[in-house]
Amino acid sequence: MSLSQTASADSFRVYGWPFRLRTNVPDAERLVAGLYRNFHAPGLASGLAPGLAPDLDGSVAEAIVERDGDSQFSWRLGENGGKTSTLSGALWNLEAALCESIIRSQRRWIAIHAATIQFGNSWAMLAGCTQAGKTTLSLALARRGFLVGGDDVALVDPDSLTVLPIPRCFHLDDRGAGLLQDDGLRLPAAWPRHRFIVPHDFGSPAKPPDRAGWLIFMRGPRCGHPSIAPVSQAEMSARVLSETGQGPLPDSETIGVICGLAAGASCFTLTPGSLGETADAVAALLSESMRSTG
Amino acid sequence: MPSGEELAGSDLFLRHREVDANPLPDETVLLFQKDTSLAVPINRAGAAIWEMCDGVHTVDQIVDKLVETYDQDRGRIEQDVRTFLDELIRLGLVDGPC
Numbered sequence: 429m430s431l432s433q434t435a436s437a438d439s440f441r442v443y444g445w446p447f448r449l450r451t452n453v454p455d456a457e458r459l460v461a462g463l464y465r466n467f468h469a470p471g472l473a474s475g476l477a478p479g480l481a482p483d484l485d486g487s488v489a490e491a492i493v494e495r496d497g498d499s500q501f502s503w504r505l506g507e508n509g510g511k512t513s514t515l516s517g518a519l520w521n522l523e524a525a526l527c528e529s530i531i532r533s534q535r536r537w538i539a540i541h542a543a544t545i546q547f548g549n550s551w552a553m554l555a556g557c558t559q560a561g562k563t564t565l566s567l568a569l570a571r572r573g574f575l576v577g578g579d580d581v582a583l584v585d586p587d588s589l590t591v592l593p594i595p596r597c598f599h600l601d602d603r604g605a606g607l608l609q610d611d612g613l614r615l616p617a618a619w620p621r622h623r624f625i626v627p628h629d630f631g632s633p634a635k636p637p638d639r640a641g642w643l644i645f646m647r648g649p650r651c652g653h654p655s656i657a658p659v660s661q662a663e664m665s666a667r668v669l670s671e672t673g674q675g676p677l678p679d680s681e682t683i684g685v686i687c688g689l690a691a692g693a694s695c696f697t698l699t700p701g702s703l704g705e706t707a708d709a710v711a712a713l714l715s716e717s718m719r720s721t722g
Numbered sequence: 723m724p725s726g727e728e729l730a731g732s733d734l735f736l737r738h739r740e741v742d743a744n745p746l747p748d749e750t751v752l753l754f755q756k757d758t759s760l761a762v763p764i765n766r767a768g769a770a771i772w773e774m775c776d777g778v779h780t781v782d783q784i785v786d787k788l789v790e791t792y793d794q795d796r797g798r799i800e801q802d803v804r805t806f807l808d809e810l811i812r813l814g815l816v817d818g819p820c
Contacts, residue, residue, distance in 0.1 A: 662750035662763035669752075669761050680742050683754050683761070687744045 439488065440464040443583060443592060444480040445533040447489040447526065453501070456493040459519060459624045466628035467595030468546070468577040470636045479536030479585065491526060493518050505529065516623040523597050527581065530594055534675070537583040537592070538682055540689075541671035542643075544577030544593040545569050546633055547714045550641025551577060551591050553693075555671050560646040561700050564604045568707035570630040571613040574714075577636065578627060586677060586685045589692060590638045597624050611704045642714060643668065643693045646700060654701035654709045661687070664695035729804055731782035733819030735775040741815050743772065753815055762813060767792065771806055775816045781807065 438457070439448045442464055449460050492504040493515075501518035502511045505525040512518045531539040542555040543562040554562050563579040570576050577593030584591055600608075600623070605615060616629045645659070645667045659667075665687045675682055694717055700706040737743075744752040751769040753762045764772060767788065774784045784807075785800045792799060810816040 660750040660763060660765060661746035661748045662744075662752040662765075665744070665746070665752045666761045666763045679756065679759060680754065683742065683744055683752065687746055687752055691747050 442530050445530045447491050449491050451493040453493055453495050463595050463597060463626040468593055468636045470638045491522055493522055519624050527594055527596055536676055537585055538675035538677060538685055539581050539583055541581055543579045544582050546575040546637055548718055550637050550639055552642040552714055553640045554644050554646060555668050556646030563598050563600055564607055564703055565707060567608050567613055568611050568703050572707060572711050575631050575633045576627045584685055589688050591640050597626050607703045640689055640693050643690060643695045644698050646698050650700045652701055654706040655699045656696050656709055656713055659695045659697045661690040661695055665690045729781050729819060732780050734777050734780055735816045735818035736777040737775045738815055738817055755814060768806055
């Protein structure tokens with residue numbers, strides 16, 4: 429069984445959690461497929477890892493995106509749903525609800541609020557509160573040749589500490605898009621029309637890594653120039669814990685997982701400056717760190 | 723509750739039983755107070771003090787131990803130990819003084 433196994437053209441399975449898309453909007457089908465068929469799942473040896481959401485009762489969630497007669501778009505997933513005036517609004521809401529469902533379905537894997545950037549054989553995880561700038565920094569790093577697993581949340585296996593980025597679209601606003609274009613990023617052709625861009629739009633790794641080699645915590649406020657400083661593993665654990673929601677494990681076990689993650693990584697805090705300088709600084713940090721560890 | 727300056731040299735402290743200590747390879751420790759879900763990172767010196775909050779080591783003995791390890795003025799170390807113990811008390815991470 430593959431992690432992203434599909435039962436049919438409109439069915440998806442994300443880390444063990446199955447859903448079916450029903451839509452009367454061809455673009456919605458294409459965009460959703462672009463996200464959930466191509467996400468950066470590390471090659472777990474035998475399909476589903478222990479603790480990933482099981483298909484317990486064979487039920488498959490139904491995700492709906494429809495164009496209504498009055499030129500509105502409606503979306504629904506279970507009890508959640510709504511109407512928006514744009515397809516991108518409906519897709520963003522549906523995608524957020526799908527992410528929440530994927531997280532809630534997990535039996536053991538815990539969700540950490542962090543972007544995942546591939547460098548060599550490891551992930552660099554960028555943690556930080558909402559609005560810290562994880563999305564724009566991730567995409568600025570993509571412009572510099574890094575592969576982005578996700579810009580928002582990742583699952584972590586409590587036993588192996590394997591990191592699985594949850595597939596999400598980039599939650600990019602006009603200001604962020606402008607900054608990125610100023611930095612030299614070419615946004616996909618679909619951006620102006622649908623505003624639904626995904627990691628796969630910026631490249632796909634032959635083999636995604638399993639473990640996190642770097643934990644970088646972004647903190648504000650933004651300064652004139654970026655600064656990066658080493659931080660102790662205990663302090664990083666506390667910071668990452670603050671970005672970890674209530675999960676399936678007891679608190680003490682969750683903390684053990686986060687400490688394990690920090691113990692195996694190089695830990696830094698990042699005070700961002702301008703986007704370009706910040707991305708250059710992070711890229712240099714990763715490259716230097718890679719050189720110094722051979 | 724006494725402040726650090728009010729602690730007696732003979733005071734003893736005991737690690738709160740609802741606190742998990744998570745040691746890390748860089749010798750720092752993440753304390754987690756299970757009652758309040760409070761996570762507190764402490765550095766190497768803090769970890770050494772934490773270990774000596776065992777109901778056996780007095781404040782003076784804790785200071786003596788750290789003076790052996792750290793090349794700093796005893797008065798400065800004593801002040802830091804008292805401030806740190808005061809913080810552990812305030813956060814409910816240790817019981818005492820007793």
